[in-house]
Amino acid sequence: MADASSTIDERARAIVDDFSLFDDWIGRYEYLIEIGKKLPPMDDALKTDATRIHGCQSKVWIHTARDRDRMTMQGDSDAMITKGLAGLLIRVLDDQPPEAVREADLSFIDDIGMREHLSSTRNNGLHSMIEQIRTRAARLAESAEPASDSAVSSSNA
Amino acid sequence: MADASSTIDERARAIVDDFSLFDDWIGRYEYLIEIGKKLPPMDDALKTDATRIHGCQSKVWIHTARDRDRMTMQGDSDAMITKGLAGLLIRVLDDQPPEAVREADLSFIDDIGMREHLSSTRNNGLHSMIEQIRTRAARLAESAEPASDSAVSSSNA
Amino acid sequence: MRGEFPALHQSVYEDTPLVYLDNAATTQKPQVVLDRMARYYAHENSNVHRGVHKLSQDATDAFEEARQSVADLINAPSSDQVIFTRGCTESLNLVAQTFARPQLGPDDTVVVTHMEHHSNIVPWQMACEATGATLKVWPIHDDGTLDMEAGRQLLAEETFLLAMGHVSNALGTIHPVASIIDTAHAHGVPVVIDGAQSMAHLPVDVQALDADFYAFSGHKMFGPTGIGVLYGKYDLLDGLPPYHGGGDMIDEVSFDGTTYADLPHRLEAGTPHIAGVIGLGAAARFVRELDHEAVHAHEEDVLQYAHEQLAAIDGLRLVGTAPEKTSVCSFVFDDIHPYDAGTILDRLGLAVRTGHHCTQPLMERLDLPGTIRASFALYNTRQDVDRLVEGLDRVQTMFG
Amino acid sequence: MRGEFPALHQSVYEDTPLVYLDNAATTQKPQVVLDRMARYYAHENSNVHRGVHKLSQDATDAFEEARQSVADLINAPSSDQVIFTRGCTESLNLVAQTFARPQLGPDDTVVVTHMEHHSNIVPWQMACEATGATLKVWPIHDDGTLDMEAGRQLLAEETFLLAMGHVSNALGTIHPVASIIDTAHAHGVPVVIDGAQSMAHLPVDVQALDADFYAFSGHKMFGPTGIGVLYGKYDLLDGLPPYHGGGDMIDEVSFDGTTYADLPHRLEAGTPHIAGVIGLGAAARFVRELDHEAVHAHEEDVLQYAHEQLAAIDGLRLVGTAPEKTSVCSFVFDDIHPYDAGTILDRLGLAVRTGHHCTQPLMERLDLPGTIRASFALYNTRQDVDRLVEGLDRVQTMFG
Numbered sequence A, B: 001m002a003d004a005s006s007t008i009d010e011r012a013r014a015i016v017d018d019f020s021l022f023d024d025w026i027g028r029y030e031y032l033i034e035i036g037k038k039l040p041p042m043d044d045a046l047k048t049d050a051t052r053i054h055g056c057q058s059k060v061w062i063h064t065a066r067d068r069d070r071m072t073m074q075g076d077s078d079a080m081i082t083k084g085l086a087g088l089l090i091r092v093l094d095d096q097p098p099e100a101v102r103e104a105d106l107s108f109i110d111d112i113g114m115r116e117h118l119s120s121t122r123n124n125g126l127h128s129m130i131e132q133i134r135t136r137a138a139r140l141a142e143s144a145e146p147a148s149d150s151a152v153s154s155s156n157a
Numbered sequence C, D: 001m002r003g004e005f006p007a008l009h010q011s012v013y014e015d016t017p018l019v020y021l022d023n024a025a026t027t028q029k030p031q032v033v034l035d036r037m038a039r040y041y042a043h044e045n046s047n048v049h050r051g052v053h054k055l056s057q058d059a060t061d062a063f064e065e066a067r068q069s070v071a072d073l074i075n076a077p078s079s080d081q082v083i084f085t086r087g088c089t090e091s092l093n094l095v096a097q098t099f100a101r102p103q104l105g106p107d108d109t110v111v112v113t114h115m116e117h118h119s120n121i122v123p124w125q126m127a128c129e130a131t132g133a134t135l136k137v138w139p140i141h142d143d144g145t146l147d148m149e150a151g152r153q154l155l156a157e158e159t160f161l162l163a164m165g166h167v168s169n170a171l172g173t174i175h176p177v178a179s180i181i182d183t184a185h186a187h188g189v190p191v192v193i194d195g196a197q198s199m200a201h202l203p204v205d206v207q208a209l210d211a212d213f214y215a216f217s218g219h220k221m222f223g224p225t226g227i228g229v230l231y232g233k234y235d236l237l238d239g240l241p242p243y244h245g246g247g248d249m250i251d252e253v254s255f256d257g258t259t260y261a262d263l264p265h266r267l268e269a270g271t272p273h274i275a276g277v278i279g280l281g282a283a284a285r286f287v288r289e290l291d292h293e294a295v296h297a298h299e300e301d302v303l304q305y306a307h308e309q310l311a312a313i314d315g316l317r318l319v320g321t322a323p324e325k326t327s328v329c330s331f332v333f334d335d336i337h338p339y340d341a342g343t344i345l346d347r348l349g350l351a352v353r354t355g356h357h358c359t360q361p362l363m364e365r366l367d368l369p370g371t372i373r374a375s376f377a378l379y380n381t382r383q384d385v386d387r388l389v390e391g392l393d394r395v396q397t398m399f400g
Ligand SMILES: Cc1ncc(COP(=O)(O)O)c(C=O)c1O
Pocket: C247, C269, C270, C271, C272, D024, D025, D087, D088, D089, D090, D117, D119, D120, D165, D167, D168, D169, D194, D196, D197, D217, D219, D358
């Protein structure tokens, strides 16, 4: 869904620019919800224990896979805000090299006024999502053998 | 050792008068220690588990017995201050009717500046001594049958 | 009244005045409680029960006075029956480990209701697992009341123990514990009451209830964190084996064998939470000195008003509509996730709780992922409800 | 330094300035600790770990920051290895109940030293009694040091566990725990260290010590009451069965079976002592930021001075003269009962402790009814020692 030729930082900057158009939190949250709504639907078959992000009040799934030297992502949640947060991450990280995902500077989340979701202890799972994505990216980056989609997603369990 | 014809209140008042001669706590404590020293020696055979007052840092024994309609007392402690406190109680309560002992107003302890020893939680046992003496007095007062000395003291266990 | 609670007077997210509606999780503390603890630390701080010196005596006197204040509040026959614990959870675990576990066997049954808090489920599960006993569940109706008929049957069977809440933290239901205890006793079943949610709202008289054990937390009754109470009938408490070993709970320690102190100390090993006990004493006096009728009327009014206002919102459904309720409004939207609602309410200054409220079996029973819960205390007002309703309106606009 | 501790600046019995020499029982609290707790109650008070609202997030962030501060102080590899308990006593009971008891059998042996605090004896007695295991005693010398030869033999025998203090509360002896742990590990014996008395005086590095478990109390290290810590090696902690059941320690609860959360939460059931944890975090930072060399030199100087001054008193005998000591002076008079001395010292404003200091087996071993104990902290001075010596002079005059 994202432009593969742009870097993580470029995409993050674009998001920060979008969000800067709003001068109150309501606008920003409405935009976040929009982002969630625009997320391409996730195949229900991918919503498994292996792709589920734990430690959230809402249900969240992130499916990651390898596509040649890139890491691709799909996600969904039963809560709109969480889905919007998943959407943000996917916008920035989808279809990028796993090495870049592993190292990605995600401070843009703070810059768009969603800092409260970064608290490690908020039960919303943004923190858990990031952790999980980074772990999977690290695994992909380290594994020399080209893995098939399903092998990667089941190794996420 | 005390004058049997005087009442508990009279004896307490006499003690308050004695203590009022001192205008600092040092004098009062020295006098208390004196009272301990003057306590007639207690027969070591009476220092048993039955006469031991528990809940004190020091060892304290109070032996009570019936002498016709009176309750008699002996006491000792390995700490001087505790012995002085035992001596105070014995001065006031020895050789008095058990009914009077049971009901005795012992607020003179407050009046002589020894209030801190009345705290139920100070591990010195004044509180425990008073409790024990009252319990034994109540038992003596209630028991219609004339009990022998030894019977009474062993019922203190 | 509100003036006495400093934490109520603050704004969140820079300039949004806080409306605190999470009282079932923990209540705010009145200034008298905070002052009492500050005084302890500044003037009396010292270890209790063992010292001859003035600070230690002052601390011990204050400590034991607090125990008496708690005993007075719940009408315990003696302050020796007030055991200080870390909180309601520990009180329940204490009973499960020292009362139930040594007596339970594979043929025994412990009964809990389907709407218990995890803290009144897991300790019994653990005791049953360790002993082979069976945990049975007292079923409930959809409105959040107990199925009394089913309960009577459970109690009539060979039941070792009934453990149940006085007030449900998730739904606010007040259970008829006095008559349930009566029935249980008629069958020889002792009853452990989880009073976590009752202390801030109801007068509790453990003797009138005839409860065998009654557990609660200080932090949910305007007291400090880290302190709770286990009340028990004297003979039951006195029959318990020691729980923790350590200082203060012993009579004499020797390598040939140790003898234990009397109640309440036998069940309170180690240096206690002295500031917490003293603060809880102040909270107990605060509650005891309230004008109970006025407070009750006020709380009823706010709850009633909240029910009416919320029920009038399209697409919103109240969860828990028992006739006897106190101070908890749980609800869901047909098509808005509780987490979404909670997040937006938070930004609007409304501190509500969302989720399973540590009652997962209840949520499963009601087939809900969780609820939004507004829980009130004596300092909440109709205005707070109005703020909540405005907030929910905004939530619906955003997710509609 | 003294200025930061409000409780030091008061008089007792109207006009007698307090000299607080009972620090081994509990330390006074610096203003930063009190302020941090006051801020929590006034601005953040809320239940942790479960809430979406601002207060709950602030409280949770502060709570977990405090866990990190404690981990930093003892150099724990991860804050997940810092388990919050009510105090050192509970920490030791937790290990006895969840680590030792399930593994102990009639052929097993637990070793404790003869100078342990009751809190590090009774939990092991209880675990041994429940399992038929044997408690063995590591003997000591008259000066308050361990008999190392005897200890090596005990560890060479089949020993399940060694539990010992880092610093003796009654005598001040610093035990060579690092080398003892080495020896124990060479024999495959895990070691539980009771660190109640070390935290306020020594730098503690649990990794350098290679301790398997390390237990301590907040209130003895300038922190609040009602809070303590159990540190453990990750694999050991992770292998423990749940201790208390309840809120926060679960993953999912159902009547078909409950699954538990990860460390540290699995071992922390129920609402924690939030204010206490946050206060302890402030205390940990306070200790960490001290100029350790200066503090150590000062404490050494005061202890040395006290030893010299007291040793010079006729009829007084120091109890506990190990070469490695910290901050505790225990002593007896030939012919004055400790209680008499303590009572008079109290009236002179000197808060010392008298009695058995929760070490009855040690007192029996030394054939003493108890001692008078002056225990120092970083805020005590030579002047305090002078006041003590004057007081003891008065005591001798009165009982001479
Ligand atoms: C050496 C030692 N161990 C254990 C304890 C128990 O600590 P607490 O009473 O804080 O649980 C103490 C303090 O009393 C102690 O001095």
